[in-house]
Each structure stands twice: as structure tokens, then as C-alpha cells.
Amino acid sequence: MERNVTLDFVRGVAILGILLLNIVAFGQPKAAYLNPAWYGEITSRDAWTWATLDLFAQAKFLTLFALLFGAGLQMLLSRGKRWIQTRLTLLALVGFLHCLLFWEGDILLAYALVGLVCWRMVRDAGSVKTQLTTGVVLYLIGVGVLLLLGIISGDSVNRAWVPDLSALQYEHFWRTRGGGEAISNRLDMLSSNLLAIGAQYGWQLAGMMLIGAALMRSGWLKGQFSLAHYRRTGLVLVALGMLINLMGIVAQWQSGWSYRWSAFLLQAPRELSAPLQSIGYAALIWGFWPQIARLRWLAGPVACVGRMALSNYLLQTVICTTLFWKLGLFMHYNRLQLLAFVPPVWLANLLFSVFWLRYFRQGPVEWLWRRLTLHFAGTPISSTSR
Numbered sequence: 001m002e003r004n005v006t007l008d009f010v011r012g013v014a015i016l017g018i019l020l021l022n023i024v025a026f027g028q029p030k031a032a033y034l035n036p037a038w039y040g041e042i043t044s045r046d047a048w049t050w051a052t053l054d055l056f057a058q059a060k061f062l063t064l065f066a067l068l069f070g071a072g073l074q075m076l077l078s079r080g081k082r083w084i085q086t087r088l089t090l091l092a093l094v095g096f097l098h099c100l101l102f103w104e105g106d107i108l109l110a111y112a113l114v115g116l117v118c119w120r121m122v123r124d125a126g127s128v129k130t131q132l133t134t135g136v137v138l139y140l141i142g143v144g145v146l147l148l149l150g151i152i153s154g155d156s157v158n159r160a161w162v163p164d165l166s167a168l169q170y171e172h173f174w175r176t177r178g179g180g181e182a183i184s185n186r187l188d189m190l191s192s193n194l195l196a197i198g199a200q201y202g203w204q205l206a207g208m209m210l211i212g213a214a215l216m217r218s219g220w221l222k223g224q225f226s227l228a229h230y231r232r233t234g235l236v237l238v239a240l241g242m243l244i245n246l247m248g249i250v251a252q253w254q255s256g257w258s259y260r261w262s263a264f265l266l267q268a269p270r271e272l273s274a275p276l277q278s279i280g281y282a283a284l285i286w287g288f289w290p291q292i293a294r295l296r297w298l299a300g301p302v303a304c305v306g307r308m309a310l311s312n313y314l315l316q317t318v319i320c321t322t323l324f325w326k327l328g329l330f331m332h333y334n335r336l337q338l339l340a341f342v343p344p345v346w347l348a349n350l351l352f353s354v355f356w357l358r359y360f361r362q363g364p365v366e367w368l369w370r371r372l373t374l375h376f377a378g379t380p381i382s383s384t385s386r
Helices: 005-027 042-056 061-078 083-099 108-124 130-155 165-177 180-217 226-257 259-263 267-286 289-294 296-307 310-328 335-359 364-377
Strands: none
Touching: 005 061, 005 267, 005 289, 005 296, 005 310, 005 335, 042 335, 061 083, 061 108, 061 267, 083 108, 083 130, 083 180, 083 296, 083 310, 083 364, 108 130, 108 180, 130 180, 130 259, 130 267, 165 180, 165 310, 180 267, 226 267, 259 267, 267 289, 289 296, 289 310, 296 310, 296 335, 310 335, 310 364
């Protein structure tokens, strides 16, 4: 099957964009990811950096990746039940090891587990409309659960939201020390993450996968609509999403990033805006693809990153955990300063992808993933080449 270069480019944008937020998770304490005032009195520089990233990036690129994951499930239906289940089970194993041995912020395990549940819904949906409607309903249920958690959470400050000095010192210790202490803490976080997936986040993730499957099935994610349609749709969705998200940003700022409001209730505007903006970003890429494609120095390398999305996602973890946890840079930089690390990591992703794909058809992890899937699914292994 001939690859869709534009779709690879969109996937590359999603993988590169995810790092804009993940860099904070690597370089600062866990509390900093959602709470810019985790250390108490916040500086204006941190506040404005958080607000800008929240408006343009927070949840958007993860949502875009979930959308593409669902589109991939739709494309894999022809492979059959055994292939899909084997592939997702292996991805879950990779995600578990990634979370246990490297970083608790892993998304692979969540995507694989939810994928194992919702691929049947993708398969059994009678029409694009059914897929789309079911996806929207599931997503809104997840947002509703988030609001419910905010209502019942109470006003007391959670220690994980504003950690004290001893908690910060302990986190610095186990992250930089590694070993059994780090694994124990990551296991604790993994159990919490799995509960969150089952109770709330999994609904949203399944919803986006079904929406992605619907957009692929309809031909929308194949570029089968007019350029004018994609441009118009992209501009409207991005503008609407930003307007909704902006209200939440202002409200969080005014509340002083209080736990109950900012950790739950005021997450809702962002979560409602994320699908709109992520689909809008994809639409703008499709709509302006003729212009983007002419920038070969950009379009080709980013598409290569998209072709090797799994390898590049794991590469980001290896680079960032080495920089911040092994080389002692953890908790040394503020939110804005951490963004300076993003372009060099992007460059590593781009150069690695371009170089690797000159000699091989797939990324190294993708190749291994496919070989193992072929082996365990019982498909003749001669059907692939590296």
C-alpha cells in the first residue's frame, strides 16, 4: 500500500508537538505539568509561557495523535482480529516497559488498552455517522466525568498539586538516582494512571479514536475533499477551539490555579477545545499542503518523523531522561527556559528519521513491532522486508 505523505506529515507534527508539553514533565516536578504555580508565587514569565502553551499545544497534539491512532485502527480492519489484537497487545507491552523503566508519562499503554476495547466498535459501526456520533458521545462522557470529579473533590489542596519541600527533594532523589526506588514510584503512578483511564480519560481517548476512524472512513483524512473545504474548516475549528480554551485559561489565572478549579472543573474548556483544534490543525495541513510540500526541507523530514512515530516518541524519552535525570539538569530551568531544549531534540528526531529511512523502510521499533506481530499472529514472516 502506497503511503500517504500528508498523513505522515500530520503524524510527524503530532509527535514533535507533544514534546512542547512533555519537556516540562522531564525537566520539572510532576506537579508542574498542569499547575504553573506549583512552587507557590508564580512569576509572570511562567504564567505567560503556560498560557501560550495551553492555548496552542496542551492536549492538542495528544488529541491529534489519538485521532490518527483511531484512523490507523480503521485502516487495519482488513488485517483481521488476530492481527489487530496481537499488534495492540505488543504495543501495550512496550508501553508498560516504557512506563516502568523510563518514564511514567507514557501514552502507549493507554492507547493500546483503549484500542483493544474500541477497535471492535470501529469495526461494528454501521456507518461513518454512527462512528462519529458514538465518538462524540464517548468523549463528552469523559468530560462529564471530569466535571463530576471536580464537584466531589472538595476545596482542600492536594499535596501532589502543590508539593512541599520534602516531596520535591524526594522526587529529585528518585528521578536522578534511578534504580528500584524509581521503579517503585513509577509503579505507584502507573496504578493511578490506570484508574484514571478506566474512570475518565479512557472515555475521551476512545471517543477520539472513533472520531479518527470516522474521518478516515469518510475519506476526510485521506485528503479527498477540496482545498477550500480544508482551509475553511481548519480556520473555523482552530478559532472556535481557541476561544473556548481562552475562557478556561483566563478563569484558571483568575482563580490562582486553585486545585479544585484548575485540576478538574476548568480543565473542561481545554478538553472541549482540544478535538476542535486538533482536527483544525490537520485540516490546515491538508488545505495548505501544496504550499507545504514545496518546502521540501520541511515537508520531507517531518513526514519521515511521522513514518517512524513510535521510534521517535521513545527517542524523545531517551534523550530527555538522559539530559535531565542522568546529567543533573532536573529542576534547574523554568518553563520558558525548558523550551530551548525542544528544537535540539526535534533536530535529533528529524536527522535520525531522514538518515534511517534512507536505508530501511521502517523505523527500528516499528520494524520489530511488525516482525513480532507477524510471528505471533501467525502470518508468514516473508511478507515483510526491512
